[in-house]
Amino acid sequence: MLGSAFNNPLFAQTDDSGRLRLAQDFERSGNFEAALKIYQNLFNLVSHNQLYYEGVKRNLLRLKKFPELFALIQSQIQQTNDSRFSADLGNVYYKSGEPERAEAIWNSILSQHSQNSGAYIYVANAMLDNQLYDSAIEVYKLARKNLRRDDLFVFELANIYIIRLNYKEATQEFLNYLETNPTQFTFVESRIASYTIDAEQSRPVVEVLQAQMPRSNQEYLIRKLLADLYLRIEDYANAILEFKILEGLKDPLEALNKESGKEIFFFAEKALNAGEYQYAMQAFELILSKYKNTPFRIRALYGVAVAKQKQKLSPQAVQSYNELIAQAPQSPWAPEALFQIGEIYFLDFFELDQALAAYQSLIEKYPQGPKTLEAHFRIGDCYAAKGDMKSAKLWYEKPINLNSSNSEIREQGLYKSAFIDFLNGDFDPALEKLNQVTQHIGQNRNGDQSFVNDALELTILIEENKRSSAEALKDFAETQKFNQQRKTAEAIAKLQAILANYPTAPIVDESLLELGDLEDRRGNFAAAIDYFQTLLKDHPESVYNALAQKRIGETYELGLGDPRKAYEAYEQVLIKYPTSLYLEEVRHKLRALQGRQLNN
Numbered sequence: 001m002l003g004s005a006f007n008n009p010l011f012a013q014t015d016d017s018g019r020l021r022l023a024q025d026f027e028r029s030g031n032f033e034a035a036l037k038i039y040q041n042l043f044n045l046v047s048h049n050q051l052y053y054e055g056v057k058r059n060l061l062r063l064k065k066f067p068e069l070f071a072l073i074q075s076q077i078q079q080t081n082d083s084r085f086s087a088d089l090g091n092v093y094y095k096s097g098e099p100e101r102a103e104a105i106w107n108s109i110l111s112q113h114s115q116n117s118g119a120y121i122y123v124a125n126a127m128l129d130n131q132l133y134d135s136a137i138e139v140y141k142l143a144r145k146n147l148r149r150d151d152l153f154v155f156e157l158a159n160i161y162i163i164r165l166n167y168k169e170a171t172q173e174f175l176n177y178l179e180t181n182p183t184q185f186t187f188v189e190s191r192i193a194s195y196t197i198d199a200e201q202s203r204p205v206v207e208v209l210q211a212q213m214p215r216s217n218q219e220y221l222i223r224k225l226l227a228d229l230y231l232r233i234e235d236y237a238n239a240i241l242e243f244k245i246l247e248g249l250k251d252p253l254e255a256l257n258k259e260s261g262k263e264i265f266f267f268a269e270k271a272l273n274a275g276e277y278q279y280a281m282q283a284f285e286l287i288l289s290k291y292k293n294t295p296f297r298i299r300a301l302y303g304v305a306v307a308k309q310k311q312k313l314s315p316q317a318v319q320s321y322n323e324l325i326a327q328a329p330q331s332p333w334a335p336e337a338l339f340q341i342g343e344i345y346f347l348d349f350f351e352l353d354q355a356l357a358a359y360q361s362l363i364e365k366y367p368q369g370p371k372t373l374e375a376h377f378r379i380g381d382c383y384a385a386k387g388d389m390k391s392a393k394l395w396y397e398k399p400i401n402l403n404s405s406n407s408e409i410r411e412q413g414l415y416k417s418a419f420i421d422f423l424n425g426d427f428d429p430a431l432e433k434l435n436q437v438t439q440h441i442g443q444n445r446n447g448d449q450s451f452v453n454d455a456l457e458l459t460i461l462i463e464e465n466k467r468s469s470a471e472a473l474k475d476f477a478e479t480q481k482f483n484q485q486r487k488t489a490e491a492i493a494k495l496q497a498i499l500a501n502y503p504t505a506p507i508v509d510e511s512l513l514e515l516g517d518l519e520d521r522r523g524n525f526a527a528a529i530d531y532f533q534t535l536l537k538d539h540p541e542s543v544y545n546a547l548a549q550k551r552i553g554e555t556y557e558l559g560l561g562d563p564r565k566a567y568e569a570y571e572q573v574l575i576k577y578p579t580s581l582y583l584e585e586v587r588h589k590l591r592a593l594q595g596r597q598l599n600n
Contacts, residue, residue, distance in 0.1 A: 007009045016042060025057060026156045030061045057088065066096045087122035094130050102126075109374045110139070113145045124156065133160050151180065158191070165197050168204040175212050178552065182252055185221050192225060199233045220249040227263075231270055236279040243267040243283075261287040261294035270302055273387060281307035298324060302333040309340060314348040335369035338362040343379060350486055373399045373409055380416060384423075384484045393420045411437045415455045423456060423481050425474045434459045461510065469505035472498055476507050492518050509535055509542040516551060523561035546580035551575045553589065567593050 019038055026035035039055035046052060052077065054188035060069045069092050078086040086109050092103035096563035107121045114120035127136040137160055140153040154177040161170035174188045196202040209226040216222050246263040268283035284303040287294055294300070305320035314320040317450035328334060342358035345351045358571060359375040359382070380395035396416035402411045414433045421430035437455040465473040475498050482491035495511045495518070502508065532548040532555070539545070549572050557566035570593070573586045580586075 033061045035059050053213050083113050083119040084122040087126045090125040093460050171205045171208045203232050236276050259295050261291035261296050267298040277307040277310040298328045298331050314344045335366040335371050339371040346536050358383045393417050412451045415451045423477050427462050464506045472502035472505040472507050488522050509539040513544045520555050525555050528555050546577035550582050563593050
């Protein structure tokens with residue numbers, strides 16, 4: 001069939017590039033016989049075309065047609081003295097089971113063409129094709145010796161070393177190259193980064209970098225490689241030491257003098273983004289104390305405050321945020337600082353009047369700021385926490401009027417207003433607003449839409465309970481009022497009453513989950529686990545079971561400090577709830593627990 005295609009007049013009119021693409025398509029699909037026939041046809045027409053020759057050779061090798069291969073290569077050798085064909089001949093002998101003959105041919109090539117760099121490449125490639133890695137390394141080393149050029153074949157050798165997992169020698173090759181090619185720093189670092197994934201792989205590389213620095217003309221670049229490597233493997237203790245030294249060295253790739261504090265700032269930002277808040281705070285504070293004229297001062301002030309806030313050093317964080325606002329009230333970080341002050345007073349201290357003052361100050365000073373609309377919602381939260389639901393609702397609805405064209409803001413305001421209706425027991429008005437939020441669910445939109453999911457959950461909760469268990473639903477809404485005001489004991493008492501008075505109400509599983517969360521919050525971890533387990537046992541069909549199982553794991557891990565039981569609980573999420581939305585989060589927790597066990 002294929003042979004007849006070549007006699008077809010339409011096929012005969014196809015240009016060579018079209019035939020080549022067809023051969024390549026056959027090759028990619030594994031039809032090597034068909035690919036070979038087309039390559040042979042093309043090669044017969046243009047025998048000096050290297051691409052056609054390689055296609056014929058490659059497919060003859062795949063089909064193990066050694067006699068035809070020998071004939072093809074011998075015909076090329078007779079026409080030219082190019083050592084590549086002799087290297088190919090050795091390759092075929094090796095693959096056909098005659099390694100001694102192959103080695104003799106390769107040695108002959110290297111002897112006859114000792115001053116031809118291409119000959120070494122052809123022979124080494126033939127060896128690599130047969131996984132003779134050590135032999136290929138020796139060929140390249142011989143080339144350097146004979147050609148008296150130690151700078152040759154850097155990347156060829158480095159790649160072989162990487163294949164052999166000899167990261168030490170691979171790194172040395174890259175460093176030797178970097179000495180005379182400093183502008184290639186980014187490329188060299190990317191290659192080293194490709195095989196320094198963890199601490200174990202990186203240990204020999206660290207040794208090479210440390211040994212190179214005393215004898216290097218590029219100390220800055222070598223130390224930068226080391227500092228970045230420490231960051232990559234999350235060794236922040238050593239990383240900060242290296243970045244401190246880098247701060248005093250000149251970057252050869254910068255035309256002008258670098259900005260003071262630049263290296264430490266780079267480290268601080270990386271540490272902050274990685275959640276290494278103690279190291280980030282240390283670095284930001286170093287910038288503030290040592291580099292008075294640094295252009296990073298205001299950002300460092302903000303970084304210090306964030307790092308303190310994340311470490312629950314709340315009073316110190318407020319002080320740092322206030323210092324930033326005083327020094328740079330017009331900077332882009334000032335409104336963010338003011339907002340975070342409000343967050344600390346609201347979430348950490350629960351000092352509602354001071355939180356309100358911070359949020360209202362933000363609205364007054366930065367009416368068009370990026371946090372202004374969010375501050376409106378937070379003021380509503382503060383009033384809800386005070387029990388002033390009327391004021392809360394007014395503040396939730398203000399952003400809708402201020403930014404009516406923003407659908408995300410509108411829906412967030414509607415959801416929060418609906419939640420106030422729910423807390424007040426006004427379920428029908430709540431549902432009306434919630435339906436406006438959820439009617440667009442599933443549409444692709446940018447931004448945080450967690451409130452849309454919350455709206456859907458609240459809608460389901462109300463619809464499931466308002467007819468059959470309206471009183472239980474009102475009592476549950478009352479517990480949410482207590483939660484808003486952080487009246488944990490009152491909320492727990494009300495939830496326990498729901499379990500006693502409405503044991504068959506649909507809202508019982510939500511009540512058990514809420515009880516577990518509240519007991520966990522106030523440190524009664526055994527009671528929390530008991531409520532979660534009761535939910536799993538008595539309500540096996542509940543949509544909250546995967547969440548309850550995850551919460552058991554979290555209580556064991558974070559509350560009771562029992563990583564073994566936490567691990568077992570997390571595993572049950574994967575086993576019992578394989579379609580849960582929490583799978584990725586739970587897998588991450590399991591990996592983290594495994595890592596802690598390995599490090600202990």
